[in-house]
Structure formats: structure tokens, C-alpha cells
Amino acid sequence: MRFWLALGLSVTGTGAVAQTDPLAPLPDSQPVAMAPVSQYSPPPLATPALTGFAAYKSRLSGAARSAGVREATIQAVVPFLSLNSRVIQLDRAQPGGVNNPNAIPPFAPYRRAHVTSDLIRRGQARYAANYTRLRWIEQRFGVEPQVLMAIYGHETSYGTVTGGFDLLEALATLAYEGRRRPLFEAEFVAALQLLDRGTPRSRLKGSWAGATGYPQFMPSAVLRLATDGDGDGVANIWRSEADGLASIAAYLRDAGWKPNVHWGIPVRVPPTLNRAAIVSKLVAPRCAPVYKRHSQWKTMREWRALGIQPLGRNLPENEMATLIEPDGRDSTAYLLTTNYRAILDYNCSNFYALSVGLLADAIAG
Structure with a gap:
């Protein structure tokens, strides 16, 4: 996502x-990712005694406190955050982004790169292996199961590439960069809320843009829509393929499917x-x-x-x-x-x- x-x-x-x-x-609301779970009001900038990212970390701490994040969680994370220059570089280099807002290339090359024989073959194998579970998810959410599998394949190559960026560092960096500050500040706070709910910090890895897990949800989407798909009572979108697929279905239904x-x-x-x-x-x-x-x-x-x-x-x-x-x-x-x-x-x-x-x-x- x-x-x-x-x-x-x-x-x-x-x-x-x-x-x-x-x-x-x-x-x-933002796709899974974009709807903050708690009421969020951007706090004032930090005191003039601090400058740059150090001052901005004080702002992030204030945002987290206003959303009810535990002080112990804030102190365990915010003071140790660093700017990630690679995240900024990747954000500014997006096709159609700030450096190339009007370019509309043809679809055919993109299709060749993203609807490959390998993705089709592996998707068909996954589809067959998960057929019973996918049909159960379809009955529950009404979403075509092949669409769930296609998103899963498109986002993470069927769970093999989920991203290795530290989510909290990436989100703090994107928020500090400022181009979409309200969005990424809210997502940073949502990531802290995941920690408060017991998600290990080591699990909060993902893309440079802050998406995580098999569905590549933003943190607020995880809070809202992560779904138990294997019946164990836990919605673990990082380790359970069934939970990941059910969560994608929950997302699409929430989006109006x-x-x-x-x-x-x-x-x-x-x-x-x-x-x-x-x-x-x-x-x-x-x-x-x-x-x-x-x-x-x-x-x-x-x-x-x-x-x-x-x-x-x-x-x-x-x-x-x-x-x-x-x-x-x-x-x-x-x-x-x-x-x-x-x-x-x-x-x-x-x-x-x-x-x-x-x-x-x-x-x-």
C-alpha cells in the first residue's frame, strides 16, 4: 500500500x-494508510534553543503526547531518530513526483515490467495453494480473490520483498522534509501507537515511504484494518500470508469494493x-x-x-x-x-x- x-x-x-x-x-481518507487513528493536531515547532532535525524531534514528541502515546514509548524512540538521506533521495526521485509532475509515459512498458510471466506463474501457484482460504475471504469481504493475490504479488512479490527501512526513521525523515508533513507526522504517531499495542520495533520495517508487511500498509492502516485471516486470533500482517490477504480484502471493502x-x-x-x-x-x-x-x-x-x-x-x-x-x-x-x-x-x-x-x-x- x-x-x-x-x-x-x-x-x-x-x-x-x-x-x-x-x-x-x-x-x-488515505488508502489504508492515510486515515489517522486518533485525533491529530500538529503541535507548534520546538523552541528556538534547538535547530534542524533536533528541534523537529521535539515537535514529533509533542504530536505523540497529544495522541496519547505512552511517554516511555516516546523516550525509547524519538531521541534516537536520525535523518535518512536515502529516504529523501528516493522521495524526490519518484516518477511523476516533484521533479517530473507532468510526464505521462505509455502504459505498455510498465505493463511488461509488472505483469510478467514469472509473477503470473507464481501467482497461479499461490492462488491454487491458498484457494480454500481465498474463497473464505471472498465470502467474508466480497472481493475477487485473484485481485488480492495480484496486489500481494505487485506489492511484495508474494511476500519476498517487504522492505528493510526502519519505519519510524523513514516516517520521521519524510515528515521533516515537509512536502507532505501532516500525512507523515500522523503516520509516525500511528507507528508509535503500534509499539504501544505491543508490536515489536524490529517488526516495523518496510518501504522508504513507510509501508509495511505483506499488504504494505501504512501504520494507520495497520491499526484500522489489519485482519486475522488464519483464525489464530491475531492479525499478523508480517508473518501470516492469510492475515495479509484478509487485510487486503478488508482494505478494498473499506474503500468501496x-x-x-x-x-x-x-x-x-x-x-x-x-x-x-x-x-x-x-x-x-x-x-x-x-x-x-x-x-x-x-x-x-x-x-x-x-x-x-x-x-x-x-x-x-x-x-x-x-x-x-x-x-x-x-x-x-x-x-x-x-x-x-x-x-x-x-x-x-x-x-x-x-x-x-x-x-x-x-x-x-
Whole structure:
């Protein structure tokens, strides 16, 4: 799980075609990761006697106290924190990030790198080995089991790469850097709350961006949505694959997943399609560039009337979907259902969500 937000879309503007959002606006929360568990108010900066990161650590201590973190936990962690220059370097080098905000490369190279024959083969083996457990999770949460396996494969290569950064150091560093300070301060406090709940410090390892465990949840997501999937009474997303998969399902349901609705289908777009007539009037309050690439919402029947042809799997005639052409005209396009938005909540990137859906389809055969 990354640190992106899912979006509820609001209708703005006017036009001849009335548009409605087929899914009620999602909660204004970060993907698993982004909704703080406790009330959080940023404290004032530390006294002028301290400077730099030393002063900022005093601010973090104040934030933790205001959230009810035990003083013993604060003193065991905060004084010993150091800035991690590698975390800052990785954050600033993100594709589409602060150094490259407008670049939109084609999807095809990303797909080749993230929907590989190796990931498909290993995903199919994991899917078969966990089939009974996955079906039980599906009955409980309503989420397609192949999507759970695809996210698991995409995030950690099926549990083999979960990250080795110290979560508390990484989150403190990102908060100090300041580009998304409220987010990472809240996540730092949530990580301290995990320690208060008995999670060993040695277990709080993960990505440079603060995600941890098999699902790659941010700390606040662990607090809210970590789920027992193997029936032992403990939700251990670091050591139990079943718990990790059940937690991903809990996350997607929390993000608005609707049972018995497929994420989307590949389609062929006719050369006669009037793209100007299907431009969306919906405005996303956050993550706007991602949603800007989606068309208006129409029923499958309406898309058929416009000449859109499914390539393989179909959707019900009354299912609402939006069109995306990630590789431009004359290439495979996709009709996306409302469940695609739940995947975007996990990581607000069209390339990520598309590759998860396609990997899931390949795993399920």
C-alpha cells in the first residue's frame, strides 16, 4: 500500500449530458494508510534553543503526547531518530513526483515490467495453494480473490520483498522534509501507537515511504484494518500470508469494493469515436491527474452503442464504466468499473491499478 488517496468525485460544470458519479463519494481518507487513528493536531515547532532535525524531534514528541502515546514509548524512540538521506533521495526521485509532475509515459512498458510471466506463474501457484482460504475471504469481504493475490504479488512479490527501512526513521525523515508533513507526522504517531499495542520495533520495517508487511500498509492502516485471516486470533500482517490477504480484502471493502463486479475489461475503440463528446465533467478534489484520464461514466449498453467492442470478457449491460486509453489511440483501451476506484485507493496510479487488474485476470486464467 502506498500513500496515495482514493477520491470521491464531485460534479461540477454544466453540459448537455448530465453526469452522475455511479459510486457515492468515498470517505475522505488515505488508502489504508492515510486515515489517522486518533485525533491529530500538529503541535507548534520546538523552541528556538534547538535547530534542524533536533528541534523537529521535539515537535514529533509533542504530536505523540497529544495522541496519547505512552511517554516511555516516546523516550525509547524519538531521541534516537536520525535523518535518512536515502529516504529523501528516493522521495524526490519518484516518477511523476516533484521533479517530473507532468510526464505521462505509455502504459505498455510498465505493463511488461509488472505483469510478467514469472509473477503470473507464481501467482497461479499461490492462488491454487491458498484457494480454500481465498474463497473464505471472498465470502467474508466480497472481493475477487485473484485481485488480492495480484496486489500481494505487485506489492511484495508474494511476500519476498517487504522492505528493510526502519519505519519510524523513514516516517520521521519524510515528515521533516515537509512536502507532505501532516500525512507523515500522523503516520509516525500511528507507528508509535503500534509499539504501544505491543508490536515489536524490529517488526516495523518496510518501504522508504513507510509501508509495511505483506499488504504494505501504512501504520494507520495497520491499526484500522489489519485482519486475522488464519483464525489464530491475531492479525499478523508480517508473518501470516492469510492475515495479509484478509487485510487486503478488508482494505478494498473499506474503500468501496462492490461484490460480484469485475474491475474492468480491455476493449477496442472505433476510429469514429468522438472523444470530445465523452470528456468527463467530474472534478476530482485530489489525485486529479489520475482521474482526468477517465471519460464520462456510461452503461455498457451505451458504450456498445458508441462502437466500443469488448476484447474477451464482457460486463453486464447495465454496469456503469468509464473509458481510459493508457497507450493513446489505436491501442487497447479499458472500460473500468467502480471497483477500479477501490484499487486506485490502494495506490492512486492508473498504471498500478491497471496492472493489478491485468495480473489478477492472468492469475485466474
